[in-house]
Amino acid sequence: MLSERQMMILRAVVRDFTNTGVPVGSKALAKQLPIHVSSATIRNEMAALEEQGLIKKTHSSSGRIPSVEGYRYYVDHLVKPDPLQPNDIDVIQTSLGGDFHKIDEIISQSATILSNLTSYTAFTLKPELKDSRLSGFRLVPLGKRQVMAILVTDSGDVENQTFDVSEAVSGDQLEAVVRLINDQLVGLTLPDVLQKLQTDIPLKIANYLQSPTGFLDIFGDVLTRAAQERFYVGGRLNLLNFSQDSDVDSLKSLYSLIDKTDDIANVLGPPSDNISVQIGNEMTNDALQNFSLITATYDVNQHGRGMIAILGPTRMPYSRMLGIVGAFREELAKKLLDYYRNYDE
Amino acid sequence: MLSERQMMILRAVVRDFTNTGVPVGSKALAKQLPIHVSSATIRNEMAALEEQGLIKKTHSSSGRIPSVEGYRYYVDHLVKPDPLQPNDIDVIQTSLGGDFHKIDEIISQSATILSNLTSYTAFTLKPELKDSRLSGFRLVPLGKRQVMAILVTDSGDVENQTFDVSEAVSGDQLEAVVRLINDQLVGLTLPDVLQKLQTDIPLKIANYLQSPTGFLDIFGDVLTRAAQERFYVGGRLNLLNFSQDSDVDSLKSLYSLIDKTDDIANVLGPPSDNISVQIGNEMTNDALQNFSLITATYDVNQHGRGMIAILGPTRMPYSRMLGIVGAFREELAKKLLDYYRNYDE
DNA sequence: TCTTAGCACTTGGTTTGTTTGAGTGCTAAA
DNA sequence: TTTAGCACTCAAACAAACCAAGTGCTAAGA
Numbered sequence: 001m002l003s004e005r006q007m008m009i010l011r012a013v014v015r016d017f018t019n020t021g022v023p024v025g026s027k028a029l030a031k032q033l034p035i036h037v038s039s040a041t042i043r044n045e046m047a048a049l050e051e052q053g054l055i056k057k058t059h060s061s062s063g064r065i066p067s068v069e070g071y072r073y074y075v076d077h078l079v080k081p082d083p084l085q086p087n088d089i090d091v092i093q094t095s096l097g098g099d100f101h102k103i104d105e106i107i108s109q110s111a112t113i114l115s116n117l118t119s120y121t122a123f124t125l126k127p128e129l130k131d132s133r134l135s136g137f138r139l140v141p142l143g144k145r146q147v148m149a150i151l152v153t154d155s156g157d158v159e160n161q162t163f164d165v166s167e168a169v170s171g172d173q174l175e176a177v178v179r180l181i182n183d184q185l186v187g188l189t190l191p192d193v194l195q196k197l198q199t200d201i202p203l204k205i206a207n208y209l210q211s212p213t214g215f216l217d218i219f220g221d222v223l224t225r226a227a228q229e230r231f232y233v234g235g236r237l238n239l240l241n242f243s244q245d246s247d248v249d250s251l252k253s254l255y256s257l258i259d260k261t262d263d264i265a266n267v268l269g270p271p272s273d274n275i276s277v278q279i280g281n282e283m284t285n286d287a288l289q290n291f292s293l294i295t296a297t298y299d300v301n302q303h304g305r306g307m308i309a310i311l312g313p314t315r316m317p318y319s320r321m322l323g324i325v326g327a328f329r330e331e332l333a334k335k336l337l338d339y340y341r342n343y344d345e
Numbered sequence: 346m347l348s349e350r351q352m353m354i355l356r357a358v359v360r361d362f363t364n365t366g367v368p369v370g371s372k373a374l375a376k377q378l379p380i381h382v383s384s385a386t387i388r389n390e391m392a393a394l395e396e397q398g399l400i401k402k403t404h405s406s407s408g409r410i411p412s413v414e415g416y417r418y419y420v421d422h423l424v425k426p427d428p429l430q431p432n433d434i435d436v437i438q439t440s441l442g443g444d445f446h447k448i449d450e451i452i453s454q455s456a457t458i459l460s461n462l463t464s465y466t467a468f469t470l471k472p473e474l475k476d477s478r479l480s481g482f483r484l485v486p487l488g489k490r491q492v493m494a495i496l497v498t499d500s501g502d503v504e505n506q507t508f509d510v511s512e513a514v515s516g517d518q519l520e521a522v523v524r525l526i527n528d529q530l531v532g533l534t535l536p537d538v539l540q541k542l543q544t545d546i547p548l549k550i551a552n553y554l555q556s557p558t559g560f561l562d563i564f565g566d567v568l569t570r571a572a573q574e575r576f577y578v579g580g581r582l583n584l585l586n587f588s589q590d591s592d593v594d595s596l597k598s599l600y601s602l603i604d605k606t607d608d609i610a611n612v613l614g615p616p617s618d619n620i621s622v623q624i625g626n627e628m629t630n631d632a633l634q635n636f637s638l639i640t641a642t643y644d645v646n647q648h649g650r651g652m653i654a655i656l657g658p659t660r661m662p663y664s665r666m667l668g669i670v671g672a673f674r675e676e677l678a679k680k681l682l683d684y685y686r687n688y689d690e
Numbered sequence: 691t692c693t694t695a696g697c698a699c700t701t702g703g704t705t706t707g708t709t710t711g712a713g714t715g716c717t718a719a720a
Numbered sequence: 721t722t723t724a725g726c727a728c729t730c731a732a733a734c735a736a737a738c739c740a741a742g743t744g745c746t747a748a749g750a
């Protein structure tokens with residue numbers, strides 16, 4: 001249990017350290033705090049805070065820096081998100097104000113905006129497609145042997161892929177396949193489609209084609225790509241600013257971590273309604289020991305829920321960051337609702 | 346004019362320094378060289394080489410390192426490309442051996458292979474499309490207001506883009522546009538198409554649509570994207586290994602340089618039949634002062650010519666790198682010919 | 691004339707020691 | 721409970737000393 005004064009001191013330590021990066025000592029605190037006590041008193045309180053594992057020293061006679069637990073306490077109990085700077089609001093609204101023709105453009109643009117605002121690295125995941133349904137499938141013959149497969153979902157997502165057909169296939173046959181898929185699968189959720197694709201469909205398609213597997217593979221490919229959570233990264237290079245003593249190896253593993261599509265869900269953690277903060281070793285991943293991750297979901301009504309996140313050094317100014325993330329999730333949700341409304345009507 | 350012995354010494358200095366990264370002294374050279382002379386003699390010769398600006402000292406009593414001019418002389422007169430390691434041949438052939446369905450896959454895969462072989466950063470440009478011709482154009486209605494535009498060239502390239510149509514457009518109208526474009530533009534080279542698009546076409550299309558500009562913009566978009574040289578980068582992270590003293594700023598400018606599509610042609614320089622080497626400040630770009638760039642073209646007969654390149658530290662083992670680039674350009678050309686042959690027949 | 695042994699000299703890097711300043715814990719008095 | 725005072729610690733900055741590698745030059749030898 002912390003006294004009021006201890007909280008005040010802890011808050012000041014975190015604030016000061018996140019701002020300056022220098023361990024903060026009793027004297028500086030005494031001068032800075034609103035209450036009027038001597039540095040010796042501060043020292044006593046700091047000893048108590050250290051006792052509880054909330055702050056620590058970098059060496060035996062140094063000032064204090066927050067421990068991970070200290071940051072945690074600060075984030076959970078002491079911080080208040082800063083309201084956005086007018087300037088920041090401007091940036092968001094102009095960057096997001098344009099006319100977009102694809103959801104992906106909005107989401108990827110968002111990653112850039114977020115990284116600019118924070119000067120950290122930002123992630124954006126588009127709303128999950130798990131619940132969206134197949135609304136159309138096309139096969140468009142392009143040349144002698146090339147065909148493009150196009151898949152459309154009811155939420156306006158389009159996924160396509162070109163492939164070669166190994167044998168000569170007639171337009172009629174293609175048509176038949178398309179008709180079959182559209183008859184049987186349209187309206188189902190993507191996971192359901194994927195499942196049927198492995199059971200019912202191969203039998204039926206065999207009527208039209210001798211070796212149907214090729215087609216189904218392609219269709220499956222396009223499908224899984226569409227169903228996969230697609231994520232975007234902004235401000236990759238900002239990570240360079242925080243890799244202390246330029247440890248190339250850890251930088252590399254960091255970069256390969258954030259570029260691997262499959263891992264990202266693991267890294268970000270499960271979605272939650274609140275804005276969530278993960279600090280340093282609270283994340284299991286070794287490469288992230290000196291980083292903090294702020295994640296937040298955004299809801300687009302029946303169109304599902306997506307996620308945004310920023311990754312920065314453990315000593316980030318949390319109040320400002322929480323403010324930005326909180327505001328941005330709202331703006332993004334609004335923008336997407338707008339987009340869908342336009343698209344639906 | 347260099348004597349035989351001076352050449353031998355220069356070659357040895359470059360070899361040694363590129364291998365070890367340590368300035369090389371007279372004693373080490375005396376031991377290493379095939380001829381039997383004392384270190385004092387070597388010192389005299391080195392003084393002569395320094396006189397000519399081919400090698401230099403890092404400080405008044407240090408060993409010598411090659412100057413840019415020294416590297417240049419070495420590359421122009423002394424180096425012999427190493428033959429490929431059996432292991433490397435293996436890597437190339439298995440990585441390139443698979444079944445590809447798109448040229449872009451081959452080219453992008455090539456960047457990865459090259460970067461793996463060299464442990465530097467690799468670039469690959471696909472064969473220019475300037476000379477290839479439009480072979481087909483499609484507009485595929487996807488939903489109420491979404492349409493996909495697809496463009497195919499005679500070299501098998503496919504480019505597509507989804508867009509919203511602001512007004513309700515009937516299928517008939519779309520068909521008419523498609524027919525018009527196919528009638529008027531198929532068979533022309535892409536630059537010609539682009540040109541006609543600004544002159545003849547708008548007039549004709551006005552018969553079918555009230556506000557044709559939207560469509561033409563889209564078509565133009567897709568077209569320019571297809572005509573643009575597309576390039577791929579492999580081994581981005583390898584740059585981290587060579588950024589001495591972790592100068593974050595120069596790293597950043599380096600990365601933004603290689604990620605900007607429009608600049609890449611400038612950076613790589615004009616294509617030439619030979620393998621070309623650019624060393625340090627021979628490149629005007631500030632960010633590249635400590636790097637060397639090896640570029641080479643590859644020819645795919647009538648399908649045009651592309652480019653590959655590797656970017657590494659000035660002190661790279663040139664003989665090995667020249668060997669790799671030389672061999673790889675051939676393999677890639679072969680593979681692409683194969684691909685086109687399959688595609689054409 | 692070319693080569694080489696020998697030597698004085700230069701320099702960066704490493705080690706070792708010193709100083710300084712910010713900060714701490716503890717004690718004893720207010 | 722607070723605070724002034726004091727002894728103590730440690731990183732960082734600076735300086736001195738030393739070492740190893742290498743150089744240029746000179747003078748003798750082939």
